[in-house]
Amino acid sequence: xxxxxxxxxxxxxxxxxxxxxxxxxxxxxxxxxxxxxxxxxxxxxxxxxxxxxxxxxxxxxxxxxxxxxxxxxxxxxxxxxxxxxxxxxxxxxxxxxxxxxxxxxxxxxxxxxxxxxxxxxxxxxxxxxxxxxxxxxxxxxxxxxxxxxxxxxxxxxxxxxxxxxxxxxxxxxxxxxxxxxxxxxxxxxxxxxxxxxxxxxxxxxxxxxxxxxxxxxxxxxxxxxxxxxxxxxxxxxxxxxxxxxxxxxxxxxxxxxxxxxxxxxxxxxxxxxxxxxxxxxxxxxxxxxxxx
Numbered sequence: 001x002x003x004x005x006x007x008x009x010x011x012x013x014x015x016x017x018x019x020x021x022x023x024x025x026x027x028x029x030x031x032x033x034x035x036x037x038x039x040x041x042x043x044x045x046x047x048x049x050x051x052x053x054x055x056x057x058x059x060x061x062x063x064x065x066x067x068x069x070x071x072x073x074x075x076x077x078x079x080x081x082x083x084x085x086x087x088x089x090x091x092x093x094x095x096x097x098x099x100x101x102x103x104x105x106x107x108x109x110x111x112x113x114x115x116x117x118x119x120x121x122x123x124x125x126x127x128x129x130x131x132x133x134x135x136x137x138x139x140x141x142x143x144x145x146x147x148x149x150x151x152x153x154x155x156x157x158x159x160x161x162x163x164x165x166x167x168x169x170x171x172x173x174x175x176x177x178x179x180x181x182x183x184x185x186x187x188x189x190x191x192x193x194x195x196x197x198x199x200x201x202x203x204x205x206x207x208x209x210x211x212x213x214x215x216x217x218x219x220x221x222x223x224x225x226x227x228x229x230x231x232x233x234x235x236x237x238x239x240x241x242x243x244x245x246x247x248x249x250x251x252x253x254x255x256x257x258x259x260x261x262x263x264x265x266x267x268x269x270x271x272x273x274x275x276x277x278x279x280x281x282x283x284x285x286x287x288x289x290x291x292x
Contacts, residue, residue: 030056030075034066034085041068041092052077054097060085061106068092068115077101080108080133089115089140100124100144103133103154111136112163119144120168127156127178137187139163147171147191150180150204157181160211164188170195171215174204174223184211184234191215196249197223208234208261216240220248229254231261231280238268238288245270256280265290 030053036046044050046066052058054073060066061078065086076098079087082105089112096119102108103126110126117140124144127133132155139162146169150156156178158165164187165171171191173180175198182189184207194215196204203225206213214237220227227249238245246254256278263272265288272292276282284290 032056032058034058034060034062034064036064036066038065039067041066041072042070054095057098060087068094073097078104078108079110080104080106080131082106084108086110089113089117091115094118096122098122101128102135103127103131103156105129105131106133107131108133110134111138112140112142114139114163116140117142121145123148125151125156126158127154127180128152130154133157134159137161137163137165142166143168145169148175148178148180149182150174150178150202152176152178155179157183159183159185160187160189161185162187164190166190168192172196172198172204173206174202174225174227175199175221177201177223179203179225181205181207183207183209184213185209186211189213190239193217193219196220196227196229197225199223201225204228206230208232208236209259210234212237212264214239214266217242217244218246218249220250220253226250227253230257231255231259231278231282232257233259233261235262235264235285237264237286238266238270241268241270241288243269243271243291244273246272246274249274251275252277256282263290 032047032049052074057076061081061083080103086109093116102110123146126149135158142165177200198221202223205228260280262283264286269289
């Protein structure tokens, strides 16, 4: 009779060999690095491996500046990676498939004056590991799953003077040992939750000088650096009912500066047990009840 074990053994060896050949043939994740000084994102000669595409990681880390005025796509984007880099959207639109790092062990700078930056399925980090990085939004729209400003030892600063940044998840200001600052002097920020000082020595500050911050919750984590929420003319608007709209914030963390501040209940009933201090005035707007 036929010995099946002798027949199957070489067949299994062939299957394993084919699998190994397939793995060896699988292409590595494409990468391209900015080689220009100040120039157009869409110019192939400004990149080491051509203009980024949706399955390619892009690095801007030669102290140069890439400016996007048309449409673009990228997998992960590193603006400053072990060396400084800068990126601007000026009327263009960028779709990011995976993580965005504005400063990764380096100083990174990004800005948007008009246009759009779509990172809805991923996160935008402003400062990671080390360095001091900035993100400036003066117009246009930015969307991401989460926003993390100042993470893991880095300092991150985001300023919104126009346009908007919307996250479907959290906006974290100072996380895992980072120092973060978010300043609104116009425009809008929308987040599922606004979180400060998450873990270790983190420190977070939010300055509401103008514009609107829309969220369902404002909370402070366990970071020893603490949290500061400063009203100086801006509006904090509730996106949902919440009897503990502020959580974890200590006395002195929430200040009304000379410009005062507005809390818009926006049709929801919300409660705030944290003491709100300072010389400025507090204005309540919107239907719904604010319980202090």
